[in-house]
Amino acid sequence: MRVVVAEDNMLTRAGIVQVLTAAGFEIVGAAPDARELLVLVATERPDAAIVDVRMPPTYTNEGLVAAQRILTAHPGVAVLVLSHYVDAGYVLRLLDERPDGVGYLLKERVFDPAILVDALRRLSDGESIVDPSIVKQLMSGPRRPPGLARLSDREHEVLTLIAEGLSNKAIARRLVIAERTVEAHMTRLLPKLGIPDGPDVHRRVLATLAYVEGQRG
């Protein structure tokens, strides 16, 4: 799998490259800023791009803007955004742009090879990934949707994992239960929230996040 990395901090960039190389990924380019990243994506046509939110020249949200541009301009390129911020607003902006093949992870997770490798694999399969801390922030908000209260603990766990972008199979693995049990939970909990059930994993993520988000404002 061919990957492009954009990160202004040299150590972090080298660390990511090393983790991915060790895991057998092909690094086709590493950029220190958003401008070079866009050039690399256009010329190398990678399978995935890993993008830091805060990069030169203004060190605010160049990476996020570049990620949005890749999402719209290159449908075949999966985008994994790395950040120090726990803010669902950024994630929702990315999902708005393109609901599949996009992920948002806190930076400290990427040095865990298992998480990074798993994330890239799932992204290239068209799934979406949302950092658990963000899902937690959304699910534990003050005005929890009334439907959430009717969920059992296990159903709540399953919903959180749906929101993180996991497939039924992955949820089953994570919770150490049978996939059919997950499906059973799903058929019970989605109607409780008013979300139509369906096979489309990323649609479910989006629907879940939109549902949680829609309870405010």
Place this chain on the structure above:
Amino acid sequence: VSAVRPTPGGLRPSVAWVGVAGLALVVTEGAAILAAADPTPYSPGLVGLPASIGAAVAYMITGGALGVAAVARALEPEPYGRMSTAAATVACSLGWSAVAVLVWPGAPPLVRLVAVGVAALLPVGLLHMIVALRGARTRRSLLTALYVTLAFLALGWSLVTDPFRDPACRTTCDVRAILVVASPAASQWLGKAVLVGSAASAAAAGVLALAGAAPLSSRTRTCRAALGVAAIATGIELTWALLPDVRPLLGPPPELYEPLLLARCGALSLLAGMLVLDAGHRARTRDRLRKAMTRLAAAESPGGLREALAAGLSDPGVRVAYRLPNSTSWVNESGSTVEEAVAATSTATITRNGEPIARVTLGRSGHDPADVETVAGAAARLTIENERILASSRAQLRQLRESRQRIVEALDAARRGLERDLHDGAQQRLLAATYELRRAIDAARDDGDGTAAALTAELDGVLSTLDVLRDVAHGAYPPVLADSGLVPALESLARRSLIPLTIHASVVRRLDPSVELTAYLAARMAVAQDKPVSVTASVTHSGGVLSIEITGTPTPRLPREIVDRVGALGGSVHDEPHRIRLEMPCA
């Protein structure tokens, strides 16, 4: 002759000049009448001899006009530090009238001797006139030296010129007994010197009239007209001085004599007329100004000095600046600092005890700043002093406000800097540490020794430190506020807050960072409580004002820090139970 020195900005006309001008008027007309009435044939040979009745009448009219102008100018209050047009007019008038004394055979020899000297003053008088009308900065002593030099050269010429070499003397020598030493060489030399001196004065006057230092816009229209006529009169005088054949010695006058004499009369009469018109115009301006100042002092008209001056001068573009006490900076009536360098000629400076306290800059030409100085200085000094104090307290208030605002901005910059430093420094280093720890854990697992568990615990510690740092950095300056603005930041706040926060917002574009942060901090304060309430924040931005209204929060009032921030940004706080409203100006 020295004038009574006008008081700075005073209204007192020069009494001495009025006397001298009156004297010149009487002498001119009297001598001319006496000379005309004298049965003795006129002495030719001297500078100006009326040939016909017409020329004689023209000469008398001109002398009268110059005398009247001299009185009018002497009655004009002359501003401190400017060349006196009164003195120049008196010099011209005396120079002109002395000729009548010269040609009056009945005059005593000593009087005629003085008249020779005085007659030489006319060219210097014209130079003086042009210097004064232009407002050029020339030393008084230079002009005085010129006057004295020319007068004494003429006197010397008179004393050494043998009247018997003058054909005219054959008929009138008995009355010209002023010869001391007959010296044809000295006579010729001194005669030339008088001519050259007169010509040089006239030429210098012409040059000054064309290329003076002061801009003409600071002069009244009549003053500019007088200047033009003075330049023409100077040209005619130059011709008169340089053409030797225009003055008759004996017998019928040369062909050019009478036209040139009439031209001199015409130009000088016109100049006198312009000077009188200008004096009248300026007197009217001063009168209007004085009335406006009286209304201002009686507080009958709205507005301050600037409005009163604008009405009095019919000049809406007039600007007033006040000098701050114990400072060299100038401020306008609302206390804003104005530029130090202003063209001095279109500006009237009002002084007190020799110190400038206010400055009036005229918006259009046609008025003489000197009139503003005289009238406003005298009639409204108290009002000006009051307005100056007001302007200076406004300036202080403005400085205070600006410095408060700068303090808030500096504080915000520091908060932002802290967030950046944490992000780029501490967070990156801890991130690098997690990388190293994970590698170490992998190595320890491979080796199978017991350190893996300890290292994992260490990694968890570092990760939770990262969480803490993230909160600290976010508290210092929320990144989403910096990169996306107030509304996304409030929405983010709503997602992370423990109590429900509803946002109603219509703001889309970015605002002043300190205003954004203040509104954000107020909302964050409102949700930072453990009471089971729900809070609504409504944000509107219209008419250059950002308003945020927070409802639902219980009684605790806004912290002083936020109230002070709003005040420093020029805004206001309405703090009621369950309802807080902040309004901050922002473009």
